[in-house]
Amino acid sequence: MKFKSIIFDMDGVLWKDQTPLTNLKNIFKKLDAASIEYAFATNNSTKTPVEYQKKIALFGVQISPEQVITSGTNLASLLKENYPTGGPLYIIGENGLVDILKDYGFYYEESSVLAVAGGLDRSVTYEQLKKATILINNGSPFYFTNPDPSYPSPEGNIPGAGAIKIAIEAATGVKAITPGKPEAFMFLNALKYLKSTPQETLVIGDRLDTDILGGVRTGCKTALVLTGVTTSIDLEVSEIQPDYVFQNIDELITTLEDSDWEIIT
Incomplete structure (x- = not known):
C-alpha cells in the first residue's frame, strides 16, 4: 500500500518563525508530482488559515485556506457542535483566534458568556487570567485550543498556549477541554478534508507529545523530524515512539520518494 496523503505540522517542521527549514517549493512540487494530497494541522491559533496561506506562498507554495486546520479552527468547530447558534465567549487569544471564532458565530464578552475560550496570547495580562478564573469558578465551561507548554523559535523554545492554560487550571482546579493536538479530533478534521483514511495517511511533526x-x-x-522541539535524547527516553525518524523534512521526503511512496512496515 502507498501513502495517499500527508498531514504536516508547520512550526518546527517546515519553518521556525519566519525562516524556512528547506526549499519548500521543491518539497511540495515532489508531492504534487506523485499526486499525494496534503493538509496542515498546527496548534498555533495566532494566525487564520488565510494568513497561513499567505505565509507559505512567500516560500513559493500555493495552497487553499481549507487545507489548513489551526487549533483555532479546530476549537471553533467543536464549540459550534456544542453551541450551534454561536454566542458570547470570554476569549483569551490573539486576532487569529478571535477572527476565526467570529466566523463561526462567536463574539467577545466579559459576562454572561457561554464559555471561556483561550489560546496563545503573547500579550496576556494578569487581569485576563483573573477574569477567566472568576468566570470558570462561577460555572462557565473552560475550553482551550491546545496543551503545548512551549513552541520553537529562533531563540529557542518559548512559552506556548499550554503555559497559559496551566495557569488557569492551577487557579481554578478545572481542566480545560482541549481539542487540539494530541487529541484525535484535530486529525479527524484533517482526514475529512483529505477524504482519506488513517491507514493511508502519514502524520509528520516535531513533537512527540502532540504530533506523534x-x-x-x-x-x-507517524514520522518525527528532529528540527523542532523533540531532540534525539527526548526520543530515547520517551514512551511515545514514531514509526519513522528523520533528521529533517528533506531526508523524509527523499526517502519516501525513493521508496515510491510505499508504506514501510
Whole structure:
C-alpha cells in the first residue's frame, strides 16, 4: 500500500518563525508530482488559515485556506457542535483566534458568556487570567485550543498556549477541554478534508507529545523530524515512539520518494 496523503505540522517542521527549514517549493512540487494530497494541522491559533496561506506562498507554495486546520479552527468547530447558534465567549487569544471564532458565530464578552475560550496570547495580562478564573469558578465551561507548554523559535523554545492554560487550571482546579493536538479530533478534521483514511495517511511533526501521539491515537503512520522541539535524547527516553525518524523534512521526503511512496512496515 502507498501513502495517499500527508498531514504536516508547520512550526518546527517546515519553518521556525519566519525562516524556512528547506526549499519548500521543491518539497511540495515532489508531492504534487506523485499526486499525494496534503493538509496542515498546527496548534498555533495566532494566525487564520488565510494568513497561513499567505505565509507559505512567500516560500513559493500555493495552497487553499481549507487545507489548513489551526487549533483555532479546530476549537471553533467543536464549540459550534456544542453551541450551534454561536454566542458570547470570554476569549483569551490573539486576532487569529478571535477572527476565526467570529466566523463561526462567536463574539467577545466579559459576562454572561457561554464559555471561556483561550489560546496563545503573547500579550496576556494578569487581569485576563483573573477574569477567566472568576468566570470558570462561577460555572462557565473552560475550553482551550491546545496543551503545548512551549513552541520553537529562533531563540529557542518559548512559552506556548499550554503555559497559559496551566495557569488557569492551577487557579481554578478545572481542566480545560482541549481539542487540539494530541487529541484525535484535530486529525479527524484533517482526514475529512483529505477524504482519506488513517491507514493511508502519514502524520509528520516535531513533537512527540502532540504530533506523534495524536497521529498514533488516530491510527495514522507517524514520522518525527528532529528540527523542532523533540531532540534525539527526548526520543530515547520517551514512551511515545514514531514509526519513522528523520533528521529533517528533506531526508523524509527523499526517502519516501525513493521508496515510491510505499508504506514501510
